[in-house]
Amino acid sequence: MRLEKYFIPAFTLIELMIVMIMIGIVFTISMSSLKGVKSRTQFKDAVVTTVDFIQGARSRALSSLEINGQVATSYYVQFSGANNNELNFYARLGNGQDLLLDQQILNADIQIIKNPVELDKIVYTAPLGELTFEFSSVVSASEIILTVQSLNSPSVQKIALSQVARIPELVK
Secondary structure, X not given: OOOOOOOXXXXXXXXXXXXXXXXXXXXXXXXXXXXXXXXXXXXXXXXXXXHHXXXXXXXXXXXXXXXXXXXXXXXXXXXXXXOOOEEEEEEEEOOOOEEEEEEEEOXXXXXXXXXXXXXXXXXXXXXXXXXXXXXXXXXXXXXXXXXXXXXXXXXXXXXXXXXXXXXXXXXX
């Protein structure tokens, strides 16, 4: 009986190593670009959430809905936290009690800068949705600017809010 040699086409170890190195390089490049996409997405989410909280206060003030059997006299947004990255949405009930309706803590690398810095609350009064600003000291302003910025990237977005327009506007 005679054994015949068969030639089976295959890759050598060197060829497999070269392919693995090329896959590693492509993976490294794609991962670094995905990190940028993630931070930009988180930044855009922070801007949208901030605007949504302000518009939510205005919408609730215009709708005059009852909360726990009481009509709210106003709705307001307050910023807290080390970087002002905690958004709190309150309703002020007819008896003077403040009721927390929603709270959102933005990503830790997001900072909201208030101008003027003494801004304490953005208040919409029911039922007509009149806009007022409450300050922590004796300051008066009919317009404010919130600057949302990322501490890890150059992303910056300004949100302007005036008592005349009553709605938040994105400013470059």
